[in-house]
Amino acid sequence: MSSYRKVLVTGADGFIGSHLTEALIRSGYEVRAFTMYNSFNTWGWLDQCAEDVCGKFEAFAGDIRDPYGVKEAMKGCDAVLHLAALIAIPYSYHSPDTYVDTNIKGTLNVLQAGRELQVSKIIHTSTSEVYGTARFVPITEEHPLQGQSPYSATKIAADQLALSFYRSFQTPVGIIRPFNTYGPRQSARAVIPTIITQIASGYKQIKLGTIHPTRDFNYVLDTVNGFIAMLESSNSIGEEINIGSNYEISIGDTAKLISKVMNKDIEIVSDETRFRPEKSEVERLWADNSKAERLLGWTPELGGIQGFRQGIEKTVQWFTDQNNLSRYKADQYNI
Incomplete structure (x- = not known):
């Protein structure tokens, strides 16, 4: 300390x-x-x-x-x-x-x-x-x-x-x-809670915006x-x-991973209300975290695809608790 x-x-x-x-x-x-x-x-x-x-x-x-x-x-x-x-x-x-x-x-x-x-x-x-x-x-x-x-x-x-x-x-x-x-308590305006809450609420058609951009979760x-x-x-x-985790994954592949973790078959449906304006969409994010390691001695415990899967499992466990899921409106788009 x-x-x-x-x-x-x-x-x-x-x-x-x-x-x-x-x-x-x-x-x-x-x-x-x-x-x-x-x-x-x-x-x-x-x-x-x-x-x-x-x-x-x-x-x-x-x-x-x-x-x-x-x-x-x-x-x-x-x-x-x-x-x-x-x-x-x-x-x-x-x-x-x-x-x-x-x-x-x-x-x-x-x-x-x-x-x-x-x-x-x-x-x-x-x-x-x-x-x-x-x-x-x-x-x-x-x-x-x-x-x-x-x-x-x-x-x-x-x-x-x-x-x-x-x-x-x-x-x-x-x-x-x-x-x-990402993780427990995140707002449903973010993509991972959006996916999890829709699946947990029984939806098989999952409404998302653009799915090709990559993110560093x-x-x-x-x-x-x-x-x-x-x-x-x-x-x-x-x-x-x-x-950041120094690992990138697309929104579409993130949805597929979540569906595997939750053991549910899903269909991704494009919802135009969730699209950003074309020039406003951030197409790719992938962090170089070497400065954090060099100056702070920090590295992520849940890095890479295996770490991401572990984090998703922890997040799914929290969101699928009915006491937590009931706080979210999976049928509505939260801007």
């Missing part, structure tokens, strides 16, 4: 954030979990957190778009893991203004508060979508940035803001760039370990670091 005793996790109520919160607590950290304020007083996935961490974190309900609340949440924290963001690509076509406010202004709020409070480290979350369609593979951190959706454009802007604070003010910022994370606990490695390593400040 590093010298950072108390950490703030923004987006702690989300898919990766909830897993990260649990892992940090198990590693001995004191965690303040920044959750999205709502009148139901719900903490997202932290309402269903594991029993061994329940009651062991401090919840702070707020809005990442509010600079005053963000600064208040950060007081007394040694480090910040900033995950709060709007991430659904289709919704960014629908409501790009909210992505500017949340992803760019929200990140500015974190950076400014961190600078003023002199926190010891800020880990800012990027995404492989900033690279757009691969111009070369595997994709290194030197790959050109391409805003192929309003979502990716706002994440590029947020990344550059974070780097500007490091270069202008020596703010201790590191940028983690996860590729396509990383199991959520491997991604979480990447965050903790970023936090604990002195080598991460001022760096952009890919967290």
Whole structure:
């Protein structure tokens, strides 16, 4: 464990954030979990957190778009893991203004508060979508940035803001760039939960968008370990670091693998409402993760096709639990 005793996790109520919160607590950290304020007083996935961490974190309900609340949440924290963001690509076509406010202004709020409070480290979350369609593979951190959706454009802007604070003010910022994370609790807007929930709900015709693009899928606990490695390593400040499996697979082959794991015969049906605009579709993602190994000592436990199958098995097991499956609307397209 590093010298950072108390950490703030923004987006702690989300898919990766909830897993990260649990892992940090198990590693001995004191965690303040920044959750999205709502009148139901719900903490997202932290309402269903594991029993061994329940009651062991401090919840702070707020809005990442509010600079005053963000600064208040950060007081007394040694480090910040900033995950709060709007991430659904289709919704960014629908409501790009909210992505500017949340992803760019929200990140500015974190950076400014961190600078003023002199926190010891800020880990800012990027995404492989900033690279757009691969111009070369595997994709290194030197790959050109391409805003192929309003979502990716706002994440590029947020990344550059974070780097500007490091270069202008020596703010201790590191940028983690996860590729396509999957696993328990993921939103059905993502392709793997979309496939699993449709099959688990009894559908034999599985509605998908484009199936030829490839992705580099990383199991959520491997991604979480990447965050903790970023936090604990002195080598991460001022760096952009890919967290991926260094393995690519097409969406179509992913669906076939899931159907094998679930022992179900399926037919893939093209649903045009799920297609991205032609020039917006990211055709290929494949991570070079050698920098993460070199600087952080991080490698995925579930890498390659065998690791991917193991991760899919774990994910299927979680989603096919009726208590979990009932939270999803498999008959509706979630943008």
